[in-house]
Amino acid sequence: MAVFRTTLKAAALLAGLLSAGPALAAGPTVPLPDVRFSFDGIFGTYDRAAAQRGFQVYKETCAACHAMRQLSYRNLREIGLSEAEVRAIAATVMVMDGPNDEGQMFERPARPSDRFRSPFPNEQAARAANNGAYPPDLSVITKAREGGARYIYALLTGYTDPPEGVELMEGMYYNAYFPGHQIAMAPPLNEGQIEFHDGTQATVEQMARDLTTFLAWAAEPELEQRKRMGVRVLIFLTILGGLTYAVKRRVWSDLH
Amino acid sequence: MATGPHTSEFKNPVVRWIDARLPVFTLMQKEYGTFPTPRNFNYFWNFGALAMVTLVIMIATGIFLSMHYTPHVHYAFDSVERIMRDVNYGWLLRYVHMNGASMFFIVVFIHIWRGLYYGSYKAPRELLWMLGVVIFLLMMATAFMGYVLPWGQMSFWGATVITNLFSAIPLIGPDIVVWLWGGFSVDNPTLNRFFSLHYLLPFVIVGVVFLHIAALHVTGSNNPLGIDPKGPQDTIPFHPYYTIKDSVGLVVYFMVFAVLVFFMPNYLGHPDNYIPANPLVTPPHIVPEWYFLPFYAILRAVPDKLGGVVLMFASIGVLFVLPWLDTSPVRSMRFRPVARIFLLLWTVSFFVLMWVGAKPAEGIYITIARLATAYYFLYFLVILPLLGRLERPLPLPESIALPVLRGGGPLPAGAMSKPMEKA
Numbered sequence: 001m002a003v004f005r006t007t008l009k010a011a012a013l014l015a016g017l018l019s020a021g022p023a024l025a026a027g028p029t030v031p032l033p034d035v036r037f038s039f040d041g042i043f044g045t046y047d048r049a050a051a052q053r054g055f056q057v058y059k060e061t062c063a064a065c066h067a068m069r070q071l072s073y074r075n076l077r078e079i080g081l082s083e084a085e086v087r088a089i090a091a092t093v094m095v096m097d098g099p100n101d102e103g104q105m106f107e108r109p110a111r112p113s114d115r116f117r118s119p120f121p122n123e124q125a126a127r128a129a130n131n132g133a134y135p136p137d138l139s140v141i142t143k144a145r146e147g148g149a150r151y152i153y154a155l156l157t158g159y160t161d162p163p164e165g166v167e168l169m170e171g172m173y174y175n176a177y178f179p180g181h182q183i184a185m186a187p188p189l190n191e192g193q194i195e196f197h198d199g200t201q202a203t204v205e206q207m208a209r210d211l212t213t214f215l216a217w218a219a220e221p222e223l224e225q226r227k228r229m230g231v232r233v234l235i236f237l238t239i240l241g242g243l244t245y246a247v248k249r250r251v252w253s254d255l256h
Numbered sequence: 257m258a259t260g261p262h263t264s265e266f267k268n269p270v271v272r273w274i275d276a277r278l279p280v281f282t283l284m285q286k287e288y289g290t291f292p293t294p295r296n297f298n299y300f301w302n303f304g305a306l307a308m309v310t311l312v313i314m315i316a317t318g319i320f321l322s323m324h325y326t327p328h329v330h331y332a333f334d335s336v337e338r339i340m341r342d343v344n345y346g347w348l349l350r351y352v353h354m355n356g357a358s359m360f361f362i363v364v365f366i367h368i369w370r371g372l373y374y375g376s377y378k379a380p381r382e383l384l385w386m387l388g389v390v391i392f393l394l395m396m397a398t399a400f401m402g403y404v405l406p407w408g409q410m411s412f413w414g415a416t417v418i419t420n421l422f423s424a425i426p427l428i429g430p431d432i433v434v435w436l437w438g439g440f441s442v443d444n445p446t447l448n449r450f451f452s453l454h455y456l457l458p459f460v461i462v463g464v465v466f467l468h469i470a471a472l473h474v475t476g477s478n479n480p481l482g483i484d485p486k487g488p489q490d491t492i493p494f495h496p497y498y499t500i501k502d503s504v505g506l507v508v509y510f511m512v513f514a515v516l517v518f519f520m521p522n523y524l525g526h527p528d529n530y531i532p533a534n535p536l537v538t539p540p541h542i543v544p545e546w547y548f549l550p551f552y553a554i555l556r557a558v559p560d561k562l563g564g565v566v567l568m569f570a571s572i573g574v575l576f577v578l579p580w581l582d583t584s585p586v587r588s589m590r591f592r593p594v595a596r597i598f599l600l601l602w603t604v605s606f607f608v609l610m611w612v613g614a615k616p617a618e619g620i621y622i623t624i625a626r627l628a629t630a631y632y633f634l635y636f637l638v639i640l641p642l643l644g645r646l647e648r649p650l651p652l653p654e655s656i657a658l659p660v661l662r663g664g665g666p667l668p669a670g671a672m673s674k675p676m677e678k679a
């Protein structure tokens with residue numbers, strides 16, 4: 001009886017949750033391709049090699065337009081780059097520092113503790129360089145779009161010719177997954193544009209998948225720790241729940 | 257010298273010394289130890305304790321978040337991201353706080369529904385119920401202002417839409433809005449005061465919760481049968497019986513909470529709130545947090561702005577007068593076969609409103625929202641007052657102990673009950 005009621009209550013809680021969640025999702029217009037990632041599921045982790053390749057694509061392609069200002073170079077240690085590699089990567093970038101003792105601002109090579117350098121000083125400059133369109137900061141992009149990582153992958157692989165009868169506006173490109181289908185970003189990925197350090201073939205799908213892994217890590221660097229802790233917490237609570245319920249039965253047994 | 261003005265029963269000399277001068281131990285013993293509680297609670301009676309635990313969790317996580325959060329339009333978004341990345345277990349603090357708000361509303365919705373089903377709002381618990389509605393209002397204000405703090409797109413535009421509602425007030429409306437904003441749009445002064453109030457209101461809630469509990473301990477708890485305890489055989493001491501039963505509920509509650517926090521922390525949120533606020537870019541759909549959707553749907557169901565605002569506030573205001581709208585002397589819906597159906601329909605209308613509140617206000621959705629809104633009010637304003645007179649309730653059991661001791665099954669109708677007991 002009591003067990004039955006508990007189940008009922010849990011069901012009520014869940015029903016409340018589940019009915020609320022989807023209610024929020026106005027939903028993307030086109031169903032997303034069913035891709036799987038290493039970080040899916042309750043035991044998911046980031047594929048380090050993929051994330052490193054993804055960073056390489058970001059650095060060599062996307063960084064020309066998109067900032068990632070929540071990240072520092074030192075964070076790259078988390079996807080498996082060595083201290084020396086991170087130093088070397090940072091050192092290729094010049095950042096503004098100062099004022100020095102003479103009150104002057106000056107440029108110096110970046111250190112691991114510096115934030116990723118942004119390609120534009122402000123939104124206006126970014127728009128001016130992109131026909132008025134704004135390339136968003138990519139630090140938390142997988143959390144900032146309906147569909148998450150799956151949407152980002154779909155977007156990057158979703159460029160096609162416009163269907164019959166669709167007139168593209170000046171400077172716009174057709175993308176199957178972008179809301180409204182007309183996007184101001186030219187297809188950023190082209191077969192073979194990157195020479196991966198590890199020799200992986202740079203197909204569009206490969207680059208998109210690697211980039212998505214990298215961007216998902218950038219948005220949720222705590223994901224592995226979070227899921228690991230979650231599994232442990234749930235195991236602990238299950239045991240505690242069993243014990244508590246047993247004690248409850250004992251305490252109540254003298255009443256019936 | 258163990259005797260003071262108050263004669264303490266405690267053996268431990270330190271406890272006894274304090275208790276004689278300030279009888280807090282006697283108080284705790286009386287209110288949470290031996291407190292006579294109906295013996296027939298079901299698990300719906302867990303939710304008050306769950307709400308209290310959640311309030312404590314919100315305050316604890318909130319205080320630690322505030323140590324790292326910066327209430328400034330240029331830094332708020334980044335400071336929250338910094339909490340997520342650079343503060344030790346900051347992601348845990350923030351996800352617990354963020355999902356804790358949702359859990360708080362789930363718990364309180366169930367807690368309120370329990371009151372509706374078992375008639376806990378009826379005499380002599382009217383004031384207890386009204387204090388609960390005050391807590392609910394304060395929670396909504398707190399959560400609304402909290403949601404503004406991370407300064408994402410939904411923070412900004414939600415704040416803009418909701419504060420703008422006050423402009424519907426005739427004559428002084430526009431001035432009130434400027435006063436609320438501290439300027440001519442939602443901007444830094446607004447963010448600053450929202451942070452201040454968001455920190456303050458939970459402590460006001462603690463105060464009202466205290467009154468809520470004080471009132472409860474005067475009238476005693478209601479129970480699933482809705483009849484008053486007739487004697488000691490109907491009650492049991494709160495401890496250990498209900499402390500342990502609440503603990504069972506608490507662990508189950510933590511499991512649901514943990515699934516949200518650790519495996520789907522952003523499921524109940526809106527992705528747009530991870531886009532920094534931009535006053536120049538309006539999101540295509542501005543939707544409030546899920547727990548506001550039913551009330552948002554009522555707001556938009558009315559074509560007139562002022563009318564919508566009035567109706568939205570009325571949807572909660574009506575709860576204040578509910579004890580006088582429901583004219584039936586029978587508390588528990590177990591014995592009100594007709595009213596029970598109407599209450600279940602009301603529950604459906606509430607979920608329909610929640611669903612339609614997230615849809616664009618156009619076409620068929622408007623019609624659905626209007627029908628559900630109409631029924632929401634019809635239940636309180638027409639159905640309940642009439643049913644008290646028209647409905648013939650089932651016979652009430654003689655006492656709590658009888659059916660419980662017989663195994664809790666349904667009573668043979670009429671066998672040992674008198675019809676229409678004045679509960």
Ligand code: HEM
Pocket residue numbers: 311314315316317318319320321322325336350353354357360395398399400402403404405406454455458459461
């Ligand atoms: C009634 C209890 C409370 C409720 C319902 C509540 C609700 C919320 C909500 C919905 C958010 C937005 C979460 C997000 O999307 O990031 C938030 C943020 C915040 N709250 Fe609370 N809160 C409560 C108590 C408190 C208290 C007592 C404090 C401070 C002592 C506090 C401090 C903060 C801070 C600093 C933030 C911004 C950080 C963030 O957005 O994660 N809260 N709150």
